[in-house]
């Protein structure tokens with residue numbers, strides 16, 4: 498599981514300092530589906546970035562199966578991100594010079610037991626758009642390529658930052674089913690930042706942030 | 721008003737051709753608040769980009785108060801975009817090397833009767849973040865700077881592409897009230913692409929796209 502203690506992140510210094518996370522304590526069990534809610538600016542992306550090894554905290558620790566990610570050197574961080582984490586970024590972060598196919602393949606080529614690229618794109622309804630570049634795709638299509646890229650590596654940990662922000666409700670529902678389905682088969686731990694109302698009922702747990710702290714943590718016993 | 725006839729946009733050629741818009745006919749009255757819905761990939765952003773003078777159609781026309789925007793030369797297009805249209809982009813399109821203040825000022829400095837920069841940022845709850853760069857702001861904060869930039873010029877036409885996609889429901893509601901309020905005071909025509917359920921009831925009209933065509937066009941007589 499994830500064991501998070503005293504997680505703190507402060508940007509800038511002095512008067513300009515912004516406390517993005519102010520001491521987060523959480524334990525998240527393996528295979529749990531956690532929904533993370535909270536107002537704009539409350540620290541959700543910062544939290545996900547630290548768990549995914551993309552950023553370092555100012556204080557506190559994050560242990561996954563006993564290993565403290567926040568103390569990893571560059572090589573271990575790279576391995577953590579590459580092998581264990583599927584990350585769906587709030588701004589997709591696709592490589593603009595690669596097609597949709599190539600963006601997914603970049604990740605599956607180095608994975609231990611990946612999904613075929615076509616299967617991942619098929620799952621998000623983009624089987625026919627593989628040869629297009631991100632600039633030739635709509636906002637929601639780019640987001641779906643980012644999702645395909647994350648699920649294709651069959652990760653142990655799936656960190657999703659607003660994975661359906663650009664999608665209409667029918668496409669959102671389909672994409673969420675795919676995400677949850679893949680996660681269940683891999684017994685992956687999923688932490689999903691989302692405003693999508695439909696997901697909270699199927700989550701095991703709903704955590705609410707406010708101003709960099711946990712305001713509420715509700716276990717859902719009837720998902 | 722906007723008078724749109726036979727608006728068509730085809731990307732690519734031959735087998736790879738994608739028909740993003742397949743003959744759109746619409747008339748939108750001055751001061752109308754139109755919500756534009758439709759599945760991912762149905763042509764909403766393409767439509768907005770053409771109306772905003774950011775893209776040209778393959779066929780058809782768009783007349784605004786009698787002038788055909790699709791026949792404008794570069795100079796008239798620049799003037800149309802700069803003076804008459806406030807555009808909130810699906811991917812924000814902020815200048816990464818300018819602070820939030822400077823991003824808004826860039827637009828107000830050349831406007832005829834702009835809002836003060838501080839007032840625009842205040843309206844979206846970011847009065848204290850003006851000195852930060854986009855990379856130092858959360859997703860929802862970047863989106864709100866993009867909104868401040870669009871309303872600050874007090875445009876005749878407000879084209880909003882998912883303006884609340886990255887915002888939690890409380891912040892969304894506040895931002896939508898601000899947008900509608902500014903539009904009403906300026907008697908601006910608003911075309912808003914959004915999945916946000918809360919806005920359809922206050923719109924004058926809800927238009928639904930599917931596969932590059934108008935599938936439904938419902939006037940709301942009790943907004």
Ligand SMILES: Nc1ncnc2c1ncn2[C@@H]1O[C@H](COP(=O)(O)OP(=O)(O)OP(=O)(O)O)[C@@H](O)[C@H]1O
Pocket residue numbers: 629632633634635636637638663664665731732738739740758759760761762763764765766767810
């Ligand atoms: N440069 C391009 N080359 C090829 N196809 C393109 C290009 N730009 C857009 N498209 C396609 O045109 C169609 C309409 O795109 P558009 O961005 O207008 O959709 P949208 O309704 O805004 O979708 P979303 O809700 O996902 O943002 C999509 O299928 C998209 O992939």
Ligand SMILES: Nc1ncnc2c1ncn2[C@@H]1O[C@H](COP(=O)(O)OP(=O)(O)OP(=O)(O)O)[C@@H](O)[C@H]1O
Pocket residue numbers: 508509515516517535536537538539540541542543544587852855856857858859860861886887888
């Ligand atoms: N490099 C930075 N310098 C200063 N402040 C920063 C920086 N990066 C993030 N912040 C601030 O940290 C706070 C938390 O940001 P974060 O992106 O985690 O919020 P969020 O909950 O994901 O918001 P949203 O829902 O808008 O995406 C915000 O106030 C943001 O402006």
Ligand SMILES: [Mg+2]
Pocket residue numbers: 541542543587658858859860
């Ligand atoms: Mg965020």
Ligand SMILES: [Mg+2]
Pocket residue numbers: 635636637764765766810881
């Ligand atoms: Mg779009």
